[in-house]
Amino acid sequence: MADTTESPAANCMTKLKSYVRTQKGTILAAEIVLSLIILICYAASLYSGYSSVAIVELVFAILFMVIFMMELDKQIQFISWPWSDLLRAAIGSLLYLITSLICLIGGAGDGARIAGGVFGLLAGILFGYDAYLTYMGIKSTRQHSAAPTGEA
Structure with a gap:
């Protein structure tokens, strides 16, 4: 057993604090x-x-934040994490823009729906x-390297 004076919860909090200070961590925290x-x-x-879009994107943002914060992306290498994150963010952007425009266009008289649409655009x-x-x-x-030609 490892003899540490720091509890696992404190270790997780220090990782969270240090990860949120990075650019990617700040963006993921803002998305959450x-x-x-x-x-x-x-x-x-x-x-x-329309809350289903927010639920799905919230869960995926939390999942990716935990994976990147705990550096599980370096341990689980059969998944391309940058491409998975790109796909998550691109689909989230499209879904939020579409549902927000629908809510803003048809939300007359429903202040919470209009507020959700404005925050959805953001x-x-x-x-x-x-x-x-x-x-x-x-x-x-x-890295774009030239293909070897076999000539010296």
Whole structure:
């Protein structure tokens, strides 16, 4: 057994604090907070059917934050984590933009639905920014080397 004076919960909190200080951690934390606000707005609305998008994106953002925070992406290598994160962020951006526009266009008289739509637009922009940064990270890690020709 490892003889440590620090409890596992304290170790997890220190990892969380240090990860949230990174750019990716800050973006994921903001995505979680915005998704929670949107979920509350849509749940208070007369038409609470749009809350499923917020629930799914909230769960996926929490899942990816835990995976990246605990560095499980380095241990589980049969999944391409950057491409999975890109797909998550791109789909989240599209879904938030579509549902937000629907809520803003048809939400007359329902303040919670309009508020959810406004926050959804902000979340769509944030998820799109996350997808852009992830794509640029994938693009920069690719190494284009010349194919060997066999000639000396």
